[in-house]
Amino acid sequence: MFEVSGYDLFVLAAGAMAFGIFLLIKGGDWTVDAAVFVAERTGLSPLFIGATIISFGTSVPELFASINANLSGYPGISLGNVLGSNVANILLVLGATAFVFKVTADAKHLYKDLGMMLLATAILVVGMLSDGFTRLFGLGMFAILVAFVFYQYRTDSLMIEDDEDDLCEAPAITSMKQAGLILLGGLVALAVGSELLVQGAVQTGSAIGVPEAVIGLTVVAFGTSLPELATCIAAARRQSVGLILGNIIGSNTFNILSIIGLTAMVKPLSVDPVLLGGMEIWATVAVTVIFAAWMVVVGKLTRPIGTAMMVAYVGFVGIQYVIN
Numbered sequence: 001m002f003e004v005s006g007y008d009l010f011v012l013a014a015g016a017m018a019f020g021i022f023l024l025i026k027g028g029d030w031t032v033d034a035a036v037f038v039a040e041r042t043g044l045s046p047l048f049i050g051a052t053i054i055s056f057g058t059s060v061p062e063l064f065a066s067i068n069a070n071l072s073g074y075p076g077i078s079l080g081n082v083l084g085s086n087v088a089n090i091l092l093v094l095g096a097t098a099f100v101f102k103v104t105a106d107a108k109h110l111y112k113d114l115g116m117m118l119l120a121t122a123i124l125v126v127g128m129l130s131d132g133f134t135r136l137f138g139l140g141m142f143a144i145l146v147a148f149v150f151y152q153y154r155t156d157s158l159m160i161e162d163d164e165d166d167l168c169e170a171p172a173i174t175s176m177k178q179a180g181l182i183l184l185g186g187l188v189a190l191a192v193g194s195e196l197l198v199q200g201a202v203q204t205g206s207a208i209g210v211p212e213a214v215i216g217l218t219v220v221a222f223g224t225s226l227p228e229l230a231t232c233i234a235a236a237r238r239q240s241v242g243l244i245l246g247n248i249i250g251s252n253t254f255n256i257l258s259i260i261g262l263t264a265m266v267k268p269l270s271v272d273p274v275l276l277g278g279m280e281i282w283a284t285v286a287v288t289v290i291f292a293a294w295m296v297v298v299g300k301l302t303r304p305i306g307t308a309m310m311v312a313y314v315g316f317v318g319i320q321y322v323i324n
Contacts, residue, residue, distance in 0.1 A: 009203060009207050010203075010204060010207040010208065012203075013199075013200045013201075013203035013204040013207060014200065014204055015200075016196045016197075016199060016200030016203075017196065017197055017200035017201055017204060017219065017220075017223070018200075019193075019196055020192075020193045020194065020195070020196030020197030020198075020200055020223075021193070021197060021223035021224075021226065022193070023189045023190070023192055023193025023196065024061035024064065024065065024189070024190060024193040024194060024197060024223065024224060024227075025061065025226055025227055025230075026186075026189050026193075027060070027061070027064075027185075027186045027187065027188070027189030027190035027191075027193055029186070029227070030182050030183070030185055030186030030189065031060055031183060031186035031187065031190065033173065033182060033186075034173065034179040034180070034182040034183035034186060037173040037179045038176065038179050038183075041176065041179075056250075056254050056258065059251050059254040059255050059258065059259060060190060060227075061190065061193070061194070061223070061224040061226075061227060062081055062082060062085050062221075062224040062225075062255055062259050063258065063259045063262065063263075064190040064191060064193070064194035065077070065078075065081055065194045065197055065198060065220060065224055066078040066079075066081050066082060066259050066260070066263045067194075067262065067263050067266055068191075068194040068195055068198050069081070069194075069198045069216065070263050070266070070267050070269055071266065071267055072198055072199075072202075074198065074202055074212050074216075075269050075270045075271070075272060076211065076212040076213030076216055076272030076274060076275065077198060077201060077202070077212050077213065077215065077216035077220055078216070078260075078263055078269060079128070079213070079216070079260070079269065079271060079272060079275055080212075080213040080214065080215070080216025080217035080218075080220070080221065080272070080274075080275060080280070081216045081217070081220045081221050081224060081259075082124075082221075082255050082256060082259055082260055083217055083221070083275065083280055083281065083284045084216065084217035084218055084220070084221025084222070084225075085221040085224055085225050085251075085252075085255055086121075086252045086255055086256070086284055086287070086288065087221070087283065087284055087287050087313065087316060088221050088222055088225040088313065089225055089228050089248050089251055089252055089255075090248065090252070090287050090288065090291045090309070091287060091309045091310065091312050091313035091316065092222075092225065092229070092309070092310060092313040093225060093228045093229045093232050093248060094232070094244070094248055094291075094301060094306070094309065095301075095305075095306045095307070095308075095309030095310040095312075095313065096229060096232075096233065096306065096310060097232040097233060097236045097244055097301075097306065098301035098302060098303060098305055098306025098309065099303050099306035099307060099310070100233060100236045100306075101236035102300060102301065102302050102303070103236075103241055103244055103245065103300060103301040104241060104299060104300040104301075105241055105245055105295060105299055105300070106299065107295065107296045107297075107299055110245070110249075110295055110296065111296070113245075113246070113249045113250065113253075114249060114292040114295065114296065116148055116253050117249050117252050117253045117288065117292065118288065118289065118292055119144075120141075120144075120145075120252070120253045120256040120257050121252075121256065121284070121285060121288045121289075123141060123144075123256065123257070124256045124260065124284075125281065125285060127141075127260070127271075128271050128275065128276065128281055129276070131270060131271045133260065133263075133264040133268060133269035133270070133271070134264065134268050135264060135265050135268055137264060138260065138261040138262065138263065138264025138265040138268075138269070139261070139265055140261075141256070141257045141258075141260060141261030141264070142257060142258060142261035142262060142265065144257055145253070145254065145257035145258050145261065148253075197220060197223060197224075198220075201215045201216065201219060201220050202215070204219070210321065211272075211274045212272070213272040213274040213275050213280075214274065214320045214321065217275070217280060217320055218317045218320050218321075222317075228247060228248060228251050232244045232247055232248065245295075252288070279319070279323075280320075283316060
């Protein structure tokens with residue numbers, strides 16, 4: 001019988017992860033494109049689309065990867081993915097964006113969105129410390145998100161400015177039928193990509209002796225944060241501060257309330273002891289709180305700050321492999 005060496009297994013697993021990440025990115029792009037077209041056809045405002053659908057769309061890879069991992073019996077990857085993605089979104093994505101373009105904002109436009117992100121983070125901590133991600137808890141998390149999105153829609157006081165509406169314009173889709181096919185293709189790519197990424201991550205962790213939760217916290221989280229990185233860099237080139245901050249703050253909120261919420265609703269989510277025994281949960285809280293406080297008090301991210309953020313992210317990832 002043909003045997004695969006440890007090195008060959010690692011190469012195959014890494015290849016599966018890379019292809020899975022590619023499918024997740026493409027699937028996320030197609031899903032967002034179709035969703036934006038359908039939303040505009042149904043009369044939703046471009047502001048609402050940009051602050052909700054784009055944020056949720058860039059979180060779709062995390063959603064599929066987390067649900068797939070939990071159903072496959074790897075809850076550590078599910079929670080690690082969300083924790084790591086939120087850290088990556090702030091330190092890596094915003095750091096890289098600030099390196100390209102100075103990010104500035106008026107604090108009064110951020111209170112509501114930052115407040116919801118902090119509330120979501122607090123709910124995450126409660127769920128993890130109590131190991132309480134039951135179906136009912138997940139339903140409650142998702143209900144809070146739905147209520148917040150509805151509140152945004154009704155108040156129409158979203159943080160993306162009117163002159164940035166063109167950033168949310170739909171791609172070259174000409175009919176609902178075409179949008180449906182693109183949406184279907186995106187969902188298939190997400191499903192296949194999430195399976196490849198999860199299974200590749202598990203095998204990679206086994207090959208190098210790293211816990212699945214750490215793989216989820218680093219490699220999987222980095223891969224599923226690439227859509228946010230691409231969106232923010234594109235927005236930076238257009239000097240669109242609103243879309244940059246709206247995407248990151250919204251994505252971090254969606255990551256917790258929708259991804260963990262929906263994952264727990266599908267199957268109760270247990271907390272991997274690795275994520276409680278180290279610095280992972282508190283690092284995520286610290287990064288989130290410091291970022292929120294910085295944007296309220298200082299209100300800008302410059303190139304030196306962006307560089308420091310990226311260095312901090314590299315350090316965060318490196319520490320995971322040292323302590324675990």
